[in-house]
Structures are given as structure tokens and as C-alpha cells.
Amino acid sequence: MNKEKQTIDLLSQIGKLLLQHGAETELVETSINKAAMKLDCRDLTILILPNAILLSLSSNGKVYNTKLYKVERQDVNFTALDKMMGIIEQIDATVDSTKLLEELKDEESLSPMYPYYLRNMMAGIGCGSFSLLFGGDIYICVATFIAASIGFYLNGFLLKQYFNPFIAIILVSFVTTISSGLLTLHNEMAHIAIASSILFLVPSVAFINSVNDLTKRHYTTGLVRGVRGVIISFAIAIGISLALHILGVEKFV
Amino acid sequence: MILDISIGFFVSLSFAILFNAPKRSLIPIIILGIGAVLIKKYMLLYHFSLEFSTFIAAFFIGFISLYFSHKQNIPILVYAISSSIVLVPTVNAYKAMIGFIQISTHQINNEALIIQSLHYGLKTWFVFGAIAIGIVLPTQFIKKYRFKIL
Numbered sequence: 077m078n079k080e081k082q083t084i085d086l087l088s089q090i091g092k093l094l095l096q097h098g099a100e101t102e103l104v105e106t107s108i109n110k111a112a113m114k115l116d117c118r119d120l121t122i123l124i125l126p127n128a129i130l131l132s133l134s135s136n137g138k139v140y141n142t143k144l145y146k147v148e149r150q151d152v153n154f155t156a157l158d159k160m161m162g163i164i165e166q167i168d169a170t171v172d173s174t175k176l177l178e179e180l181k182d183e184e185s186l187s188p189m190y191p192y193y194l195r196n197m198m199a200g201i202g203c204g205s206f207s208l209l210f211g212g213d214i215y216i217c218v219a220t221f222i223a224a225s226i227g228f229y230l231n232g233f234l235l236k237q238y239f240n241p242f243i244a245i246i247l248v249s250f251v252t253t254i255s256s257g258l259l260t261l262h263n264e265m266a267h268i269a270i271a272s273s274i275l276f277l278v279p280s281v282a283f284i285n286s287v288n289d290l291t292k293r294h295y296t297t298g299l300v301r302g303v304r305g306v307i308i309s310f311a312i313a314i315g316i317s318l319a320l321h322i323l324g325v326e327k328f329v
Numbered sequence: 330m331i332l333d334i335s336i337g338f339f340v341s342l343s344f345a346i347l348f349n350a351p352k353r354s355l356i357p358i359i360i361l362g363i364g365a366v367l368i369k370k371y372m373l374l375y376h377f378s379l380e381f382s383t384f385i386a387a388f389f390i391g392f393i394s395l396y397f398s399h400k401q402n403i404p405i406l407v408y409a410i411s412s413s414i415v416l417v418p419t420v421n422a423y424k425a426m427i428g429f430i431q432i433s434t435h436q437i438n439n440e441a442l443i444i445q446s447l448h449y450g451l452k453t454w455f456v457f458g459a460i461a462i463g464i465v466l467p468t469q470f471i472k473k474y475r476f477k478i479l
């Protein structure tokens with residue numbers, strides 16, 4: 077009984093970490109199945125919901141053990157996905173599952189991030205060079221760089237204070253639009269600066285995961301992710317339109 | 330040409346770092362980003378529509394990232410999302426939004442503005458759809474790779 081509990085704990089921890097860091101549903105399901113095959117448990121049923129995982133494992137063909145796991149937050153961290161893939165490769169029937177579970181519970185060491193100043197600078201550089209793609213000049217590029225850096229810094233600050241993510245996005249897009257709008261107030265290409273400086277907020281992971289899930293017949297998770305992406309887009313639009321009403325819409329057409 | 334290559338380089342590298350991509354996947358992401366920018370630009374030069382050229386560029390990303398993900402054992406998503414950022418039609422989306430704001434505030438009788446905003450809005454949605462379908466399609470019909478690591 078104890079061994080089965082540990083197996084379920086291990087499998088659900090793998091699924092939880094994958095779902096938390098932005099994997100699509102099919103990837104979560106395949107990884108759990110793969111780990112279960114390697115741990116030599118055949119009779120496993122998985123149900124994946126947008127923010128929970130339900131696992132059911134039969135013991136000796138008599139009793140069914142079922143456990144529901146909740147996924148608290150969702151962010152994008154591809155290094156964590158890569159590490160999880162490596163851990164799943166290492167699992168075999170002789171592995172010490174207590175030690176492995178300890179390792180998986182330590183989420184801080186599993187998901188290392190690039191240093192914050194580097195990500196902040198890269199947000200600026202990425203948005204700045206994106207503005208060149210639409211025909212902006214060097215001045216527009218620099219203005220976009222400054223506005224996007226300010227916005228990304230504010231985003232990290234607000235998420236640390238446990239703000240509601242949608243309200244944080246409205247505030248961030250408002251501040252970013254105000255700063256890029258003020259920097260390019262009497263410029264003909266101001267719309268390029270404003271449109272590119274909020275690029276780091278675009279919910280690309282949500283949209284692509286949504287289409288991925290819908291085409292692989294995971295309709296519930298696909299719909300929920302799509303709706304989440306649409307809500308984020310509307311939050312960005314609300315922030316921009318608030319800022320433009322203050323600055324004057326006619327200047328930025 | 331050099332400008333396009335450097336744009337593809339910086340945009341894909343910086344968004345890969347924003348999404349915390351693992352270090353060994355950075356070089357494939359940069360290659361995919363540069364390729365997508367060049368394909369989209371040269372198809373637009375030869376008078377293909379924006380939607381179709383975005384679709385082909387996204388298909389390129391999906392197809393090549395399948396190869397890299399098989400080789401390096403990293404999920405396709407890691408390559409595809411960071412490098413497809415260069416295809417996002419932000420200026421079209423912005424123009425559609427500004428048009429709708431203008432219609433709602435005072436220019437109710439301006440038919441040209443209404444049609445123009447609808448045009449930009451539809452274009453945005455179709456380009457988004459082209460990106461998503463183009464990335465997802467290669468993973469669907471090459472099942473040999475898909476069942477190995479997805």
C-alpha cells in the first residue's frame with residue numbers, strides 16, 4: 077500500500093510540475109504514462125483538467141486508489157520542462173522513489189531562471205528590434221527599448237506583490253503605453269513604438285497550447301487555455317486604450 | 330538582409346531568455362527565428378499574401394523544430410514558441426484596436442474607418458490562426474517522431 081501511495085505521489089508530482097510550467101496536455105499525459113511504464117505499473121488512468129490532475133491506480137486488481145492534485149499557478153519556464161524530461165529518462169524500476177520524490181518536491185532548484193536583470197534587458201532588446209521589423213528607425217527602437225524595460229520591471233514587481241494577474245497586465249500595458257507614447261509624442265511612427273513595446277505581454281504560449289490541445293482532442297484544456305489567452309489580450313487592449321484616452325487618440329493613429 | 334538577420338537573431342534570442350529556454354536550445358531557436366524572418370520577407374516581396382507567407386514561415390518553424398526536438402530531447406514547444414514571436418502581427422492588431430476606439434468615441438458615420446478596422450482585425454485573427462496551425466500541423470502527421478518524445 078505504501079509503495080503504491082509513493083508511486084501515485086511521484087507520478088502526480090511529475091504531471092503537476094509539467095502542467096505548471098506550460099506544457100501541453102498531450103505532453104503531460106505521455107510523460108506520466110512513460111514514467112508509469114518505467115515504474116512497472118500498468119493499470120493507470122489519467123484525467124487532466126486545466127488546473128488539476130486526477131490519477132487512478134488499481135492495487136492487486138482489487139482496490140482502486142484515486143488522488144486529485146491541484147496545480148496552483150501557471151507560468152512559462154522551459155528549463156524546468158527540459159529538466160523534467162531528463163528526470164523521466166533516468167527513472168527505472170530500481171530507482172529509490174523516496175529520494176526522487178524529495179528531489180521533485182524541491183521546486184526552487186528544479187526551475188532555475190536566468191538572472192532578473194538579464195531578462196529585463198532582453199525584454200527591452202527584443203521589443204526594440206521587433207520595432208525595426210515594421211520599419212521603425214533608431215529613435216523608435218530606443219524608445220521601445222526604454223518603455224518595454226520599464227514595463228517588464230513593473231510586471232515583475234507587481235507579480236511579486238501577489239497582484240491579480242489580469243489587473244497587473246492592465247497596469248503594465250497602461251504604463252508601457254504612457255511611457256512609449258510620451259517618448260514619441262510628435263513622431264509619425266509612434267504607433268510602431270506603442271505596438272511593439274507591449275510585445276512581451278502577448279499570450280503566445282496560451283494560444284499555441286490551445287490549438288495544440290484542441291487538435292489533439294483535449295477539448296476542455298484547449299478551450300480554457302484559449303479563453304485565458306483572449307482575456308489576457310483584452311486586458312492588454314484595456315490598458316492601451318486607457319493610456320491613449322489620456323494622451324489623445326488622434327495623435328497615435 | 331543583414332538587418333533582417335540581426336532582427337531575427339535578437340528577437341528570438343531575447344524571447345528565448347524571457348521564457349527561460351534551456352541553454353543548449355538557444356542556437357536552434359536563433360536559426361529558426363532568422364529563417365522565419367527571411368521566409369516571410371521574401372515571400373512578401375514576391376507578392377504572396379501576409380497570411381500565406383506567415384503560414385509557410387510557421388510551418389518551417391514547426392517542421393525544423395521537430396527535427397531538433399528529436400535530436401536534443403526537448404519538447405517542440407520550447408523551440409516553436411520562442412522563434413514564432415517574430416511573426417506576431419502587432420501593428421495590425423494595434424490599428425484594429427485604434428479604429429474600434431475611434432468608431433466608439435465619435436466617428437459613427439465614417440464607413441471607411443469601420444471597414445478599415447474590420448479589415449485589420451480580421452487580418453490579425455487570420456495571421457494568429459496561421460501561426461498556430463502552421464506550428465501544430467507538422468507534429469500531427471509525422472507520427473514516427475511524435476510517439477518518441479512528442
